[in-house]
Amino acid sequence: MAPARHNGRPGGVSRRVTEMIGRIGRIGMSGFNLSSEPFTLERDCTAVMVPQGESVTLPAGQVGYITQALGGSFTVYVEGNLFRIAGHDADALGKEPPPPLELPADASDEDVEKLVWEQLRTVFDPEIPVNVVELGLVYDVSLESLEPGRRKVYVKMTLTAPGCGMGDILVDDARTKLELIPTVGEADVDLVFDPPWNYAMMSDVAKLETGML
Numbered sequence: 001m002a003p004a005r006h007n008g009r010p011g012g013v014s015r016r017v018t019e020m021i022g023r024i025g026r027i028g029m030s031g032f033n034l035s036s037e038p039f040t041l042e043r044d045c046t047a048v049m050v051p052q053g054e055s056v057t058l059p060a061g062q063v064g065y066i067t068q069a070l071g072g073s074f075t076v077y078v079e080g081n082l083f084r085i086a087g088h089d090a091d092a093l094g095k096e097p098p099p100p101l102e103l104p105a106d107a108s109d110e111d112v113e114k115l116v117w118e119q120l121r122t123v124f125d126p127e128i129p130v131n132v133v134e135l136g137l138v139y140d141v142s143l144e145s146l147e148p149g150r151r152k153v154y155v156k157m158t159l160t161a162p163g164c165g166m167g168d169i170l171v172d173d174a175r176t177k178l179e180l181i182p183t184v185g186e187a188d189v190d191l192v193f194d195p196p197w198n199y200a201m202m203s204d205v206a207k208l209e210t211g212m213l
Helices: 014-025 088-095 109-120 167-178 203-209
Strands: 036-038 045-050 057-058 062-068 074-078 079-086 138-147 150-157 182-193
Touching: 014 109, 045 074, 045 088, 045 167, 074 088, 079 088, 109 138, 150 167, 167 182
Parallel strands: 150 182
Antiparallel strands: 036 062, 045 057, 045 079, 062 074, 074 079, 138 150
């Protein structure tokens, strides 16, 4: 029997999906495009090189382009390189930082877990406009009470391929955003590859965004 085809490609995978998802594991990444927003840094700013994961300081007056502004953080293109700038440094780009997270004083584990999932939905690959939850990369979330009013979050997530060059960036972004949650003292984000990720794990939202629906 011939393999299933979608938009002319075998296996039911559209060309746009192949191209977009493939970017997660690609080291050579594109820079700005016609929709990118130019900026001039208003102060020195810490940034993380993509996909290397190295932390650097971009100087005040540095010019570049914002290529993605999703989930409260920014991907910027500067002199041929991509960098991730955290939301708390948004003012350096002339942007408003995201508001602090809030929980009721008597928040239950269920309240915290709900906010954990909300935070994970703000974690994006620097080039793909679909968050890691909708992509099906988050396998499990659990909480541990360390002491009254303090919790530890455990997350098991995967990548679209074991050799994905974005792994460290995504894990660090997830950990940082989870530790912004009130009462969360530590977040343990573990990369796992069993079961292997496949396109069926994507939500309908992700499939629509990547052209599979």
